[in-house]
Amino acid sequence: MKILVVGGGGREHALCWALNNSNKVTKIYCAPGNAGISEIAECVNIGAEDIENLCKFAKENSIDLTVVGPEAPLVKGIVDIFNENGLKIFGADKKGAQLEGSKVFAKEFFKKYNIPSADFKIFDNADEALKYAEAIEYPKVFKADGLAAGKGVIVAKTKDEGIEAIKKIMIDKKFGDAGNRMVIEDFLEGEEASFIAVLDGKTFIPFDSSQDHKPVFDNDEGPNTGGMGAYSPAPVVNETVFNKIIEKVLIPTINGLKNEGIEYKGVLYAGLMIKDNEPYVLEYNCRFGDPETQPLLVRLDYDFCEIIENAIDGNLEEIKDNVKWKDEAAVCVVMASGGYPESYKKGYEIKGLDEVKNMENVVVFHAGTKKEGNKIVTSGGRVLGVTALGKTIPEAIENAYKAVSKISWTDVHYRKDIGKKALKYL
């Protein structure tokens, strides 16, 4: 099979890597890809949101299957357009992708189908939002309705911060039309976890649990990022919690989607808050998590391409019980450009990659990298996702940091405590 992967980050490198391990796959293209991806796939210079040219490329190159990484093309309707053109593609369609593309849609959906989540109010008028912000208790969480590159959620500890958030989202329109409406919701305490499932319109395959590390500095300090590291499995999702996620979150969501006339074939990723063994949904994403996908896919003990094909064909029931996960744990440490998520410099040579290439149990997924002559240089905020397996989480942590210690560039930054939250459960 000839595959096209859309995107160019660490998640897409992991998707290409897992697809490359499948006997069914003969050729992988990736648009736009990155330096690491170019070692296993042919990178194509088309942006992930340039749906017209992606569609043209897929037709002209007889692509058998397209796999979409990021949310923006899904929310814009890439799946609908590929389907209209008779092209096979994996991902939620435009209607389904609203679960991520609109916080208002998602919150109303949670309420309608009794999916546990924070209480909320919706505003389409800044004056009313400001009046409300004056009257409530804090902390509260302020969310722009639309996509805002992961920056549209503001946890306000005080009234002043709440008012600032409304100004930023609805008045100054820092996120454009994404701020035409907003959600103000209760602050939930607990420990966060990620729960990803693949859906085929009828049933689902739950992936094993994982946990991201959003703040840029150790001990969850500093501003939120796309994710500074992840590990799987996440012991906060014990068997009781896992079963509750299936019963209280996943099944009602699938039934709700059916009831809304949405045939959801693709990835459903719940960002959860777990408190006293109870899961609450903070948000839904319609795509794989980044970096959660990196540790998850190195633990997957099944042909990834087969999961995707069966999801598109509505046949997950047939393979459901055969999908297994390695007993080993996996930890992914993100190495980033110093200054990220604010401003940072690019173009530094990355040293040490050859040294880690042959390390057992380690895979280095590239995110913001590019080739410059025979060098590989930094070209983004998150640069690498150094991912390692180990018999236990502590062993996987040790293996990952051993590899990290061999890689360097000017101003490199990474968290030193990825996986630490898991240790209290062991």
Ligand code: AMP
């Ligand atoms: P979201 O994009 O909705 O997942 O929000 C981004 C981050 O904001 C989450 O990973 C949480 O750390 C935090 N967050 C969002 N909603 C809430 C909430 N209701 N209570 C506490 N923290 C939240």
Ligand code: GLY
């Ligand atoms: N790891 C966070 C995200 O993919 O949204």
